[in-house]
Amino acid sequence: MLPICNICAKTKTLCASCEKKLKNNEISDLDVKIAEMMYDFGRGEFGFEKAVDVGNFVVILTKKEDIGKIIGPGGENLKKIEESIGKLTKVMGASSAEEMIYTLISPANIVSTSELYRADGTVMRKITINKNDADKLKMDIYSIKKIVSNLMHADVEIILG
Template structure:
């Protein structure tokens, strides 16, 4: 399922309902553009939930089962998306927090994720990564922490050991 209706994705012209979503900020121009591209690539069979532009990359959030469809056979769809958007594209499936963090960090290997309980009752997810893996991160640490928080509502702290 796409963030906009199939007719809007197919024609490239937003209907009143989709235009309202865009005006309210429920959709971004990137969501609209990506919906059109994916609709054409998959004849309406490929969907996603949200697209996030981090500056250098575009992150596509989709259901775990749909990741393969978005990527395409041999990465064909991913290459097309990257070319049309002019940025590196990363596809992440929604699921458990640990899986989401693991997908965000790829290809960086995570040592562990620990839940820290603070005196005020709040929690922080501490993601431990080897210092030697720091250069493999595709996205700046602060940006990644903010993205994970905005998607899950969990406070995340990335640390290197």
């Protein structure tokens, strides 16, 4: 499944529904660009949930079974994506948002996760990582926070504790 409908990905023109998702920041221009490329690679047979630009690289979040298809034979698809967006790209897969969080943080250990409900009705996700595992993180805390925030559609606080 792609962040935009297959017709939009195929025609490279957004319908009213996909345009609304873009205007409401449910999807980004990066999601649209990568979705169009993915459709060309697989004719809608595989997709991704979200693409997150974390500054010096982009992370594509997808289902585990689609990782190889996104990368392509010999890394061909991934190279085309990187050339098109001008950044290194990592593809990460999991079957659920929770599993994706653990994948991003592993091999470091998560001590706790909680949801904090604010007075204004918004929810903040708090993730505490074992402070002794800080050197095991595959990326910096800012990048992890940005990816998890995009994935969960919520504010995220990551603490070493």
